[in-house]
Amino acid sequence: MKKMKKILSILLVLLLVFSIVACGSKKKEDDAKKDDAKKDDAAEESSEEPASKDSEESSKGEVVLFVSAAGALDDRAFNSACWLGIQDFCGETGKTYAYYQPTEDTVEAQMVICDTAVKAGAKFIVISADQFKLSAVEMQESYPDVTFIIYDSIPTTAEGEEIIADNLKSILFKEQEVGFLAGYAAVQDGYTKLGFVGGMPVPAVVRFGYGFAKGVDRAAEDLNVDGVELMYSYFGNFEATPDNQARCASWYQNGTEVIFAAAGPAGASAFKAAEDNDGVVIGVDSDQSAESETVISSAMKDLRNLTYKALKEWDEGTFKGGVVETYGSAEGGVALPMETSKWKNFSQEDYDALYERLAKDEDGIASSIPSNTDYDDPSQIPLERTKITYVQ
Amino acid sequence: MQTLLFILRQTLSFSIPLLIVALGGTFSVRSGITNIGLEGMMVMGALTSISFVRMTQDNISSQNQLLVAIIISIIAGMLISLLHAFASVNLKADQIISGQAINTFAPAFSVFVSRIIFGEQIIVFNNTFRIDEIPLLSKIPIIGDIFFKDTYITTYLGIIIYLISSFVLFKTRFGLRLRACGEYPQAPDSVGINVSKMRYIGVLISGALCGLGGLVYVVPNSTNFNSTVFGYGFLAMAVMIFGQWHPTKILFASLFFGLLMTFSSTYSGIPFLVSLGIPSNYYKILPYAMTLIILVFNVSSSKEPAAAGKPFEKGMR
Structure with missing residues (x-):
């Protein structure tokens, strides 16, 4: 009977966690997911970039994609398109690339992956979701040497003030x-x-x-x-x-x-x-x-192409931050x-x-x-x- | 009429995986091993079989492919359940912990493996397993419409497994011995039955059914598999407890849950439910609220096998 109660309490807690909070079910695995992702991104780099052996000290990737905890890298939609844009660019230039996903969509968890990514050598970070709206404010200020683009969002403080530093570009779509x-x-x-x-x-x-x-x-x-x-x-x-x-x-x-x-x-x-x-x-x-x-x-949305273009500009030194660019039918972005x-x-x-x-x-x-x-x-x-x- | 049929079919597609997995859990608990690793075992079954489907989707005709996938999912479930059996029977470890270990391990392992094999975490596959109509049988009024049109082999599998389970557990010598090991293992031990072996068999059957449940869960519902079964393993445990570890009661419990879940997700497409004007949140809460209520009332009259969760030592009193 005692055992029964123990099982039951665990069961009920798990039921709540898994079922009622719909996205909650991702959190626990995401720890594991992130580790896996890192591991096999490292593997990917070493297998796909045989030419740039010497860049392996900066191992984890100079170009980085942040995916929100609610999303998935292989969604065959938004994130996949950004990822392809990054791959296009890195395939040409031989730069290393990686992606990171926070365990949950909080400022703390998002800053953790940003710190990790920058320490591992990230120079250009593509942020793929509005869920990073709050943390992007901190990211752009904490790492002025890193270039950011953020899709579908403008960095905003908790008080509702929009702040765009010179090293970040917001790309919105209509x-x-x-x-x-x-x-x-x-x-x-x-x-x-x-x-x-x-x-x-x-x-x-x-x-x-x-x-x-x-x-x-x-x-x-x-x-x-x-x-x-x-x-x-x-x-x-x-x-x-x-x-x-x-x-x-x-x-x-x-x-x-x-x-x-x-x-x-x-x-x-x-x-x-x-x-x-x-x-x-x-x-x-x-x-x-x-x-x-x-x-x-x-x-x-023209994500693949725009990601590639932004990276290209950055590589050639013509990247201009501090702005919001909006792409609609007039710009051919949709x-x-x-x-x-x-x-x-x-x-x-x-x-x-x-x-x-x-x-x-x-x-x-x-x-x-x-x-x-x-x-x-x-x-x-x-x-x-x-x-x-x-x-x- | 069309709406009613839709509700019935949808209920079946929710219920069958619950039924299979809950029956799987029953075999394990009846043999005296608590199994809360149902969720993880489902993930393993789904991972292996869906990977197989993805790899062979252009080479084999779909129904044969599904049959092989079924066998693969069963084997995968049995393999992972061996870990649980080893920890619980040989090492006499806490069964909650090893079960939970499987739940934690499986989704992470699944992400890892699918990224290595396919280069992406979400395994997308061609879902061509639906059978439009079974000749002759589909002509039977009402029953033909419910069971023999727009259906999956897996639906019948669920029903067959239910029938076999009730027979095996209550009408065979093996079933009696298995249940004895879960109630009072000293008794079968005293007449020379190998309790460890019986418990191994119980857990293996459980793993097999859970692995199968994972596949059965994915096939009617999606064209991809993203390393998770969204807590269905835990829901199946609730069904198992609600069903008092008895196949027939489990059948009704899973149908009941299936019906509630159908209401909660399809009310917006059912004119009658929309016209009632009940706020949609009530429908959404329904299955979970009912789970809580039923479990609370059920616990006091629980008929859980007495020795479940307790490691067996030979010569123990």
Whole structure:
């Protein structure tokens, strides 16, 4: 009986840790993960960089990628794209590279990996997520000799003051514009029952979602389509759990035809649900057409190329920090990969015309798309012809 | 009708892995070895079999591939459970600790191995195992729709394992001996039954079923495997305790949990549940709140095998 109680108490604690706190389940393994990652990055370096034997003293990597605790390096979406950009550059220049993932998304844990990385020889650090917003303030000041770029975020103090030092560049995207493109294309292609699932409501994901809603509505208005419905939800994590799969499956079951999944690795849940229920998915960040037959298009950000470009500038000494750069359709920083897309009616010409309108902001079309700060939740977006159901 | 069918199918896909793993745990506990390493064993089974699927996905037809993957997951589960058996039976170590060691070790090992083999932590595979329809059987009204359309071999496997488990545990000489070792090992020992051997067998069966459970868990739910089964092993333990280490009760317990989890994740796609207007958080809390409540009420009448968790010394009184 005593044993029983002991087991039971352990069991209940573990249940709580693993289940209720959705991302909590990652923390414990991440310790191990980080160690593994270091180990085999070291292995990777020595095997992939035989030419630069002498740089092995600075062993752990001059170019470093920080991945948030909630994300994963091989998400086949955001982080994978940054990682490829780093690999492109380091493959050319023979520099070493590595990635680090904190055990949890707190300033302390994030500073620990920053210290470790810099001590191991990091000169250029790519920070891939908004979760580093607070710690980035400290990082840029503690290590003035290290160059940083941070995606999807501007370093902000706890008091809400934005601080960008000269050794850091913030790169933002107008995710709402590519979300808009995807939504518009889907409706023009003939879909009327749509869905959006995000991972967690971080600014970039919210912008994807709001843009998608607006794109759907705008297309319904322009093309005079009636009865357009949009399901809208956040998973609350970036993991391919059965819950996420079941949620997507239930939407398909209830008539949803296409789901835009802006959820990193959790996109696999949507792919699986689509495969089982004859639905289709719009992918995110990278061209995800290879991940599943059901991916009809992807809302891409030009991460690989921009990472490479920033590194190149740094290498040539032309890197300029202290600024925020925003990439939208006007800068060519977002796109749908039309070559691999499986649209039935939405043609390359349609796409080019729409993209042009967005880039030039004709009739204020681009500025009419809401950004993440405009509304508290998606049900507040004023939509003319679309019935939006926000599932909390 | 369509919605109802969907709920039933989804319930099965949640329940079957729980059922298999909880039955696995039962064999171990019934033989007298507490096994809280279910989660870790699931991860190992999933890791090996999904790796196999990934490596061979262009070469073998999908159902054969799944059959081999099933065997591989079983073997992997048995191998890792050997560690637990060795620590608990030969070394007479604290069984909680070695079980927890497996839980901690497996996900980390999985990340390590998949990065070495595939160069990435998330193993993506072609999930082509779904059977659209089984000829003839799918024509049976209602039952055909539930069990014989859009289904996986693994669903039947779960049901077969349930039937075999109840038979083996309660209708065979082996089952009687196994249970005796879990209740009062001195008794079987006194009539010349090798308690250590019986306990080894119990833990090995448990490992086999957990490994299989890991595969069964991944197949209907995802197209990738990210070194974790999201606490399903622990949930299966709850099901096992709720089911009082009895296969039939475990079957119902897992169906019950499966149903609750189905509600909690699919309410937004079920018009009836949406129309009730209950705030969504209540649905989400439901499975976990029910777990707590049921376990609290159940503990007082627990029928856990009396010798579970206690190392057996020969000649012990």
